[in-house]
Amino acid sequence: MKVTGKIKMLFVFAVSMMFANNAQAQDTAVKNYDQGFKLGFGVSGGYATQDPYKLALGADARLQYDLTKRYSLTLTTGFTNLFVSEADAFPGEATGKDLGFIPAKAGFKAFVWNDEFYVMGEAGAAFAVTNGFDQTSLILAPSIGYASKYIDVSLRYEHYSDFRKVNNNGTTGKGVGQIGVRLAYGFEL
Numbered sequence: 001m002k003v004t005g006k007i008k009m010l011f012v013f014a015v016s017m018m019f020a021n022n023a024q025a026q027d028t029a030v031k032n033y034d035q036g037f038k039l040g041f042g043v044s045g046g047y048a049t050q051d052p053y054k055l056a057l058g059a060d061a062r063l064q065y066d067l068t069k070r071y072s073l074t075l076t077t078g079f080t081n082l083f084v085s086e087a088d089a090f091p092g093e094a095t096g097k098d099l100g101f102i103p104a105k106a107g108f109k110a111f112v113w114n115d116e117f118y119v120m121g122e123a124g125a126a127f128a129v130t131n132g133f134d135q136t137s138l139i140l141a142p143s144i145g146y147a148s149k150y151i152d153v154s155l156r157y158e159h160y161s162d163f164r165k166v167n168n169n170g171t172t173g174k175g176v177g178q179i180g181v182r183l184a185y186g187f188e189l
Helices: 002-032
Strands: 035-046 054-066 070-081 101-114 117-130 137-145 153-167 172-188
Touching: 035 070, 054 101, 054 137, 054 172, 070 117, 070 172, 101 137, 101 153, 137 172
Parallel strands: none
Antiparallel strands: 035 054, 035 172, 054 070, 070 101, 101 117, 117 137, 137 153, 153 172
């Protein structure tokens, strides 16, 4: 029994030394990585998932700071418009009105495969600016994408928790979402 216990302890010690050595090597690589800023300009199109909104179009600018080769922080702003046909109005309104807003989001991007495919999460605020809307909403936006040196293509879901929608029973509720595709051109600063 004592020999078995010593072998187990030796095995645990050896495995922990391998992980410690691996972690040290990764820290060295991170220190040598040239951190820096990137700027990207993109256009996006999508489909709104709640009535009365139908389509979504937008343009944005994204500032990205690379912490390491795999992890980055992002700041994104621009303009997005959720389109409504005139026939699809909120209860009590004569015609439908588009919702245009300025998003302001901060995010975290992690490259998970070949330093090109990534997952990203963003959170921020959407400031409504068109057709008399003056509401501000929380934005949550997970996405997946592909980025090369200059091109960035991503698929995302964006949820605006405080914007109005029409519920299935015809009443007005809150919480609008969109599924969108973003195509962007970016470069290092």
